[in-house]
Amino acid sequence: MTVQRTRRGIDVSDNQKVIDWGKVKAAGVAFAVLRSVRGSGKTDYQFHNNLAGVRAQGIPFDVYKYSYGTTPEKQKTEAQQVVDLLKSCGVEDCTVWWDMEDKTLRQLGKEKLTALIKVAKVIIEAAGYEFGIYCNVDWYKNVLDPTAFSCRFWVARYPSKKEMQLEDTPNDKYKPQITQELFGWQYSSTGRVDGISTSVDLDLIYEDLEQxxxxxxxxxxxxxxxxxxxxxxxxxxxxxxxxxxxxxxxxxxxxxxxxxxxxxxxxxxxxxxxxxxxxxxxxxxxxxxxxxxxxxxxxxxxxxxxxxxxxx
The missing domain is CATH 1.10.101.10 (PGBD-like superfamily/PGBD)
Structure with missing residues (x-):
């Protein structure tokens, strides 16, 4: 018999300011996804603090990069910036989530966009990291060509704009339905978690428990x-x-x-x-x-x- 269990986590950037990771751990956060590099190419202003915090608390983590690269050269630069940052911090194993939301990329069309993402994917994987794609349901259905990728997807869909606590459970009928392996569901951008002074994105990942x-x-x-x-x-x-x-x-x-x-x-x-x-x-x-x-x-x-x- 197989039963599905969820783990609750967050994704953060310097928009969340200084985070008290001890309180976050005590609140029940089971994982975190940290923004790595800003659009300017600079490291997220809180990345080093957040990395030290999750490491100190034993919180599993991945990283993400919001992509702006409209040419292969720009995608290469973005991917290499993330790789260089992770290597400099001694991060050997994690997934790099390629965040696909920017309107400049939306206009390129599926074929060109697929080719650009694959440029970044090659560099990330060649450096020894896993590669995944983050997007919302609209991008998954109407902008990307999901069939062109064998990687996992992390998909956003918000059932409500109301403030949610970490322990609140979203209505499962709104869970994204995709054909690829679903890493997780980002179900709120208005979450509240002890140790974080601002709103924060809330996420669920899934485990199929076997007897x-x-x-x-x-x-x-x-x-x-x-x-x-x-x-x-x-x-x-x-x-x-x-x-x-x-x-x-x-x-x-x-x-x-x-x-x-x-x-x-x-x-x-x-x-x-x-x-x-x-x-x-x-x-x-x-x-x-x-x-x-x-x-x-x-x-x-x-x-x-x-x-x-x-x-x-």
């Missing part, structure tokens, strides 16, 4: 995931990632430590974990239904990992 069957004569020091894990998924449980890493180490596709002596059993789903997962899936075709390994640790992959460890 796992406990295997016989088998034990692991970590709890088995109850939803699909993959690199770039925000707010996935550290213990679940450690479960995956423990199994990958056991079956020999992931080394226990890096060449620098850092443990690979760290609960962070980064490039090394993803590469090891691909290696395991490549040897176990039953774990995915796509042409190539899907890089996701879902129910079939977990079952194969358990069987492989039990056979040792």
């Amino acid at each position: 796992n069957e406990a295997p016989k004569d088998y034990s692991t020091p970590y709890a088995e995931p109850t939803y699909t894990l993959y690199r770039g998924r925000l707010a996935q449980k550290v213990e679940y990632v450690k479960w995956l890493q423990w199994h990958l180490i056991k079956v020999g596709v992931l080394k226990s430590h890096t060449a620098e002596g850092k443990s690979n059993l760290d609960g962070s789903f980064g490039k090394r974990t993803e590469a090891a997962l691909v290696a395991f899936q490549t040897a176990h075709k039953e774990t995915y239904s796509t042409k190539e390994p899907d890089k996701k640790c879902g129910k079939k992959t977990r079952a194969a990992l358990i069987a492989a460890v039990k056979a040792l």
Whole structure:
């Protein structure tokens, strides 16, 4: 049986001024998406403070960039600015959300707009980051060509303009219905969260919780995931990632430590974990239904990992 659970979060910029991230964490915020670079090319004025805050509080985070680039050269510049900022701050693994809202881009047409977004996507992914698209429902349906992208979408649709508290639940009938994987729903721009003095955008992301069957004569020091894990998924449980890493180490596709002596059993789903997962899936075709390994640790992959460890 599968049950869907939501996690509540926010996206912020210097428009929210100085944020008390301790209060934000205590209020129940489970993730944050931080603006990275302003339209001028300068770093968001509160980015460094916000990054330090989410890191100190252990709040999972991604970043976003509101795009103005109307030419390939401008898109390259924007993407490289984001990459340079993340690298300078030691951010190794996160998703960069490409925010598509500006009216100058709307006028370009689907074909040209698709080509421009792909310019940014190539640079972001080449730097080792995941790439996703943020837009509202109107852009998704009428401006973009969603079929041209295999990435996840973060979609805005506001059921109400009224002020909402973090714990308020939007009416599910307004949830965006899209054909791609929906990362999350930005459902309010008038949210109120303790620790933030201004209104703030409120977001939901979704987890499909699965009922796992406990295997016989088998034990692991970590709890088995109850939803699909993959690199770039925000707010996935550290213990679940450690479960995956423990199994990958056991079956020999992931080394226990890096060449620098850092443990690979760290609960962070980064490039090394993803590469090891691909290696395991490549040897176990039953774990995915796509042409190539899907890089996701879902129910079939977990079952194969358990069987492989039990056979040792």
